[in-house]
Amino acid sequence: MAPEIPAGVRALWLEVDGIRIRCLTAGRSGSPLLLLHGGGFDAADLSYRHVIVPLSRAHRVFAPDWPGYGESAKPKLEYNLDYYIDFLEGLLETLGLQRANLVGLSMGGGAALGLALRSPGLVDRLVLVASYGLGNNIPFGHLGYLATRRRGAGDFAYWLMSRNTRILRWGLRRIVHDPEVVSEELIQEARRCLRRDAASRAFSTFRRNEVMWGRLRSDFSALLHEVQCPTLLIHGLHDRVFPVSWTLTAQACIRGSEIHVFRDCGHWPPRECPRVFSQVVTAFLNPCPRLAIHDSR
Numbered sequence: 001m002a003p004e005i006p007a008g009v010r011a012l013w014l015e016v017d018g019i020r021i022r023c024l025t026a027g028r029s030g031s032p033l034l035l036l037h038g039g040g041f042d043a044a045d046l047s048y049r050h051v052i053v054p055l056s057r058a059h060r061v062f063a064p065d066w067p068g069y070g071e072s073a074k075p076k077l078e079y080n081l082d083y084y085i086d087f088l089e090g091l092l093e094t095l096g097l098q099r100a101n102l103v104g105l106s107m108g109g110g111a112a113l114g115l116a117l118r119s120p121g122l123v124d125r126l127v128l129v130a131s132y133g134l135g136n137n138i139p140f141g142h143l144g145y146l147a148t149r150r151r152g153a154g155d156f157a158y159w160l161m162s163r164n165t166r167i168l169r170w171g172l173r174r175i176v177h178d179p180e181v182v183s184e185e186l187i188q189e190a191r192r193c194l195r196r197d198a199a200s201r202a203f204s205t206f207r208r209n210e211v212m213w214g215r216l217r218s219d220f221s222a223l224l225h226e227v228q229c230p231t232l233l234i235h236g237l238h239d240r241v242f243p244v245s246w247t248l249t250a251q252a253c254i255r256g257s258e259i260h261v262f263r264d265c266g267h268w269p270p271r272e273c274p275r276v277f278s279q280v281v282t283a284f285l286n287p288c289p290r291l292a293i294h295d296s297r
Contacts, residue, residue: 104128221253239266
């Protein structure tokens with residue numbers, strides 16, 4: 001049984017490129033804002049459930065489940081970052097949005113960045129959160145590569161975590177910094193995601209296509225100087241998945257970009273630090289004009 005979505009949020013069902021997609025939405029005014037979740041067993045409500053409503057006070061928020069994730073359809077496809085960039089462009093068209101603000105977490109950040117580079121006219125403001133695509137270091141090195149080549153490993157890992165609370169808690173604590181964030185509520189939400197049909201298929205395929213021997217396939221670091229839109233970079237200081245150095249280097253390469261490193265945070269800022277995350281993103285998307293006082297004489 002899926003958890004209830006937050007009050008003030010509703011589920012919108014779309015068909016994008018022939019695939020049935022669930023998209024959470026909130027807010028009736030302001031510029032459109034898309035919240036793009038990460039890989040693994042993630043979903044829109046898992047990562048963004050505590051920030052959708054605060055962000056919707058100034059924006060029309062859309063938080064889709066990627067194909068292969070959450071309540072969206074899970075077709076057998078060769079998922080890679082290029083696929084999700086193409087899908088994101090199709091999603092904007094389906095929603096009737098000519099331009100939008102994009103917030104992307106991890107894999108979702110890679111897709112948002114890829115779209116901003118390929119089709120800059122579609123992106124107003126860009127927020128990259130512990131983003132994929134900023135470097136080519138393989139998480140867990142060559143061991144990480146070998147793990148992607150073991151067929152059935154993803155299914156087994158998901159099955160094990162969905163049935164063993166101790167292992168699931170350990171896995172969640174690898175994503176966050178503060179162990180207290182891994183509450184019983186979060187464990188139950190994660191277990192529901194893990195037990196969905198074909199829950200591991202999309203991410204297993206994505207990793208197999210993106211993780212090469214000695215490097216990651218999608219690395220936009222050499223193109224960051226081409227980013228044209230205002231950009232905010234967010235990273236947790238204690239991220240064990242992608243190093244904070246990726247974001248620090250990216251900030252130096254993206255002209256005029258801003259950066260916030262959350263001190264007591266891991267790879268999951270919108271879930272681990274939702275209040276501060278909402279405040280920082282809102283301030284970036286809605287900059288207040290500075291007061292200028294001039295001598296009238």
